[in-house]
Amino acid sequence: MSSLIALKNVSKRYKGASKDAVRDVSFEIKSNEIFSLLGVNGAGKSTTFSMIATQHPVTSGTILWDGVSIYDNLLEYRKIIGLCPQKPSLDKKLTVEKNLYFAGKFFGLSDEAIKLRIEQVSYMLGLQGYMNIKIDELSGGYVQRCSIARSLMHSPKLLLLDEPTVGLDPHIRRQLWQLIENLKRDGVTIVLVTHYLDEAEFLSDRVCILDKGAIIAIDKPENLKNSFAKNNLEDVFLELMSDTCALPK
Amino acid sequence: MILKNELSVLKSLIQYRLFSAKSTFIDDLIDKIIWVSGTILVMGYLMKSFGLKDDYGIFMFGGILGVSGIFELWPMITKLLVDIEGDNLFGYHASLTCSLYTVFLAYIFAQTFYTILISVLILPLGKVLLWNQFLITNISWVPLLGVIIVANLLFATLALWTASIVGSMEKIGNVWMRVIWPMWFFGGFQFSYASTKGVWPMFSYLMLINPVTYATEGVRSALVGGNFLNSWLCIGVLLLFGFVMFFDSIRRFRSKLDLV
Numbered sequence: 136m137s138s139l140i141a142l143k144n145v146s147k148r149y150k151g152a153s154k155d156a157v158r159d160v161s162f163e164i165k166s167n168e169i170f171s172l173l174g175v176n177g178a179g180k181s182t183t184f185s186m187i188a189t190q191h192p193v194t195s196g197t198i199l200w201d202g203v204s205i206y207d208n209l210l211e212y213r214k215i216i217g218l219c220p221q222k223p224s225l226d227k228k229l230t231v232e233k234n235l236y237f238a239g240k241f242f243g244l245s246d247e248a249i250k251l252r253i254e255q256v257s258y259m260l261g262l263q264g265y266m267n268i269k270i271d272e273l274s275g276g277y278v279q280r281c282s283i284a285r286s287l288m289h290s291p292k293l294l295l296l297d298e299p300t301v302g303l304d305p306h307i308r309r310q311l312w313q314l315i316e317n318l319k320r321d322g323v324t325i326v327l328v329t330h331y332l333d334e335a336e337f338l339s340d341r342v343c344i345l346d347k348g349a350i351i352a353i354d355k356p357e358n359l360k361n362s363f364a365k366n367n368l369e370d371v372f373l374e375l376m377s378d379t380c381a382l383p384k
Numbered sequence: 385m386i387l388k389n390e391l392s393v394l395k396s397l398i399q400y401r402l403f404s405a406k407s408t409f410i411d412d413l414i415d416k417i418i419w420v421s422g423t424i425l426v427m428g429y430l431m432k433s434f435g436l437k438d439d440y441g442i443f444m445f446g447g448i449l450g451v452s453g454i455f456e457l458w459p460m461i462t463k464l465l466v467d468i469e470g471d472n473l474f475g476y477h478a479s480l481t482c483s484l485y486t487v488f489l490a491y492i493f494a495q496t497f498y499t500i501l502i503s504v505l506i507l508p509l510g511k512v513l514l515w516n517q518f519l520i521t522n523i524s525w526v527p528l529l530g531v532i533i534v535a536n537l538l539f540a541t542l543a544l545w546t547a548s549i550v551g552s553m554e555k556i557g558n559v560w561m562r563v564i565w566p567m568w569f570f571g572g573f574q575f576s577y578a579s580t581k582g583v584w585p586m587f588s589y590l591m592l593i594n595p596v597t598y599a600t601e602g603v604r605s606a607l608v609g610g611n612f613l614n615s616w617l618c619i620g621v622l623l624l625f626g627f628v629m630f631f632d633s634i635r636r637f638r639s640k641l642d643l644v
Contacts (some may be wrong), residue, residue, distance in 0.1 A: 150642065190479055192644045209644065210389065213481045224476040226404055233403070240396035241480050243389065 139293060139324050140164040140187065145196035147182050147348075156182040158348040159196070164293075164326060169319055171327045171335040174345035175376060181221070181297060183345065184328045188218050188295045214242065217291030221298045221328075223282035227271040231262055231281050234270060235288055242289035249288070256284040260314060276307035283314070294318060297328045312338055336368035344375055351375055393482035397490030398497075405498050412456070413502055419455070420448055420506050424513045439608070442517045445510045446604035447573040449532060451596055452506065453499040453539035454568050458560060460495060460543035465553045468641070478643050488544060488634055495540035496533070503532050524606045527615035531602035534622040538595055538629075545629040548636035571596025576604070578611040595625040 140163070147157040157179040164170045164187075172180035185191045187198060189209060198205045205212040225234050232253060239249035257263050260280040270278060279299060286294060296315070300308040308331075315338055319325060329335050335342050336356045344352040352359060352375055356368050363371045428441020437443075467474050477487045511518050546563055550556060571594045572580070581588035591597045602618030604610070637643065 150639070188479060189644050190475060191642045206644070210386070210481045210483075213479065218476070218479055220472070220476070222470070222472055224472045226400075226473060227471070228404060228407055237396065237400040237403075240399065241393055241477075243392050243396075243481075 137166050138163040139166045139200070140326075141199040141202075142183070142187070143197050143199060145183070145186060145193050145198065147179075147186060147191065148194045155194070155348050157186070157345075160345075160348075160350055161196075162343055162350065162353055164324060165340075166292075167319065167322055167324055168340040169315065169325045169327060169338050171329060171339040171342045172345065173329065173332065173335055173342055173372065177347075178345040179348040180328050180345050182348075184295060184297050184326065187326060188216065188220075189213060190218075190220075214289065215292040217286035217289065217294045217323075219283050219286040219294065219296045219299060221301070223270075223278050225270045225278065225281060225285065228269060230267050230269055231257075231273070231277075231284075232266040234281060235285055238285040238288040244289065252288055252290070256287050259287070259317070260284045261310070276303050279303060279307075279311070283311075287318075291323070293324045293326065295326050298330065299327070300329070300331065300334060308334070332367070332369040332372050342368070344372065346376065390482050390486050393480055394486050394490050394493075397477060397480075397482075397487065398494045401490060401494035402497065405494070409498070409501075412498075413505060416452060416455075416502050416506055417509060420445075420452075420509055421513060423448060424510065428514055428517060439517060441514050442608055443576075443604065444574070445514060445518065446607045447600045448510070449503055449507070449607070450535055450599035450601075450603035451568055451571065451573055452503050453536040453599075454542075454564060454571075454596060456495070456499050457539060457543050457546065457564050460540070461547045461550065461559055462553075462556055464543065464547040465550065465556060468547075469553055475641065478641070484634055484638065484643060488630065488637075491544065492537060492540040492630070495543065496536045499536045499539065500532060503536065522608055524609070524615065527619070528603065528606035530619050531599065531606055531615050531622070534619045534626070535599035535602070538599070538622045538626045541626045541629045541633065542595070544633040544637075548633045548640060551640065567594055567596045570594055572600040576611065577601055577613055595622060598622050598625075 143161055145157060145160045146155050148155045160183060172183055174180045182191070186193050189205065189212065200212050235253050235256065236249055239252060244252065257266060260283060262277070262280055262284055265273065265277055270281065273281065283296070283299060300311050303311070312334065315325060315327070327335070327338065339356055341353065341355050342359070343350055359371045360366065360368065363374055365371045365374065423444055424441055427436070427444040431440065432438065464474065478484060480487070511520065546559060550559055570591065572591060577588055577591055577597060580591060598613065598618035598621045601613035602615045602622070605612035605615045605618070
């Protein structure tokens with residue numbers, strides 16, 4: 136698999152902060168893989184995600200897309216990414232259909248193309264019966280589905296999902312896992328930020344574990360389990376985090 | 385190609401904002417009708433018994449047309465801050481395939497169109513309420529529309545600028561007393577620049593640093609003529625205030641929200 140995105144020595148320090156939220160992080164995201172960012176709260180996974188999503192700039196280092204800095208061609212880069220932030224950032228007063236319609240408009244799709252794409256994404260996400268319902272009348276699971284549907288409206292090559300299943304019922308989580316797998320099968324590259332290690336293990340081709348802003352492990356879940364002689368990713372994670380997560384004696 | 389893309393996103397963002405604002409339009413219009421009717425009835429009719437001049441009603445209506453946008457400031461700023469601290473649609477728009485300038489311009493143009501529509505709809509209400517005091521034939525239409533458009537552009541920009549300074553909902557309570565009320569009250573809503581200069585010159589010079597003064601004076605000059613600041617001068621100064629606030633808002637928001 137060829138590299139789609141590469142982070143080169145990326146660091147991030149927020150304004151007024153005394154230390155870096157992300158320190159000298161380098162990794163590649165290959166085309167058509169599911170790449171997960173894992174870590175405890177404050178590890179730097181959401182900051183790394185937000186820099187890949189161009190929500191925040193890097194402080195130092197760079198992010199390459201097909202070998203060129205994303206900042207040299209920011210608007211073209213944004214055309215290939217589909218962003219599904221942790222907060223859905225949908226217009227609650229509008230219906231599902233209108234939210235999807237305007238997402239298509241923002242990316243320059245014609246009305247005809249939008250109509251067709253709405254049919255496709257609503258089918259993919261099981262939203263067909265909900266198109267005329269306002270966002271604030273939907274349950275959390277359907278809001279999340281709508282948020283993912285919106286991020287898919289312009290058929291992105293790279294889908295960025297920040298905690299897409301947080302707070303959802305187990306059966307809805309399973310449905311979303313299936314959807315993420317289907318998207319991968321359709322050729323979409325996916326960056327996933329999650330707290331759920333079972334989710335990361337089930338879905339990811341590779342995982343990147345961050346701690347205190349730095350990478351402490353990056354590999355396939357199977358390889359990590361073998362290296363640490365553990366049965367699941369959660370045990371690997373707990374071992375790696377034994378210092379960070381230790382309770383005071 | 386880049387310009388075409390920016391214009392396409394600008395158009396879509398404006399369409400989105402106007403579509404989204406449709407649900408509050410009737411309520412906002414009713415609020416404005418209550419305010420305009422009450423002000424004109426008191427200032428144009430009741431206050432004559434207390435010695436106010438016969439043409440004070442039309443004078444006040446000029447002020448109303450000029451500053452009606454300032455009363456949209458509070459909801460505009462509140463909505464912006466609630467969004468930024470909550471759902472963050474603003475952040476989503478800032479990550480679209482356009483520059484930050486386009487996102488800000490779309491906000492300003494959509495808000496301006498919205499407030500102008502309300503201003504234009506209260507124009508006939510003013511005529512009905514003031515009747516013989518309000519002579520349509522005295523109106524200079526081109527400068528009047530020019531001032532109304534530019535004043536509302538300024539108020540939308542002012543909403544962005546104030547939100548960029550206020551920073552959080554915690555401090556929203558201070559905005560009314562520290563920003564909106566002084567700008568409105570000392571911006572010539574109830575008195576003209578020329579008459580103030582006659583009685584208190586120092587105060588009149590202070591009025592000149594308040595953009596609302598140019599909105600009220602510019603509308604009155606176009607509406608009834610007479611001893612007010614020239615409408616075209618007012619348009620120029622309002623544009624100047626708007627440009628400064630626009631670029632400063634972008635600078636502040638980019639820093640505050642740490643945007644690319």
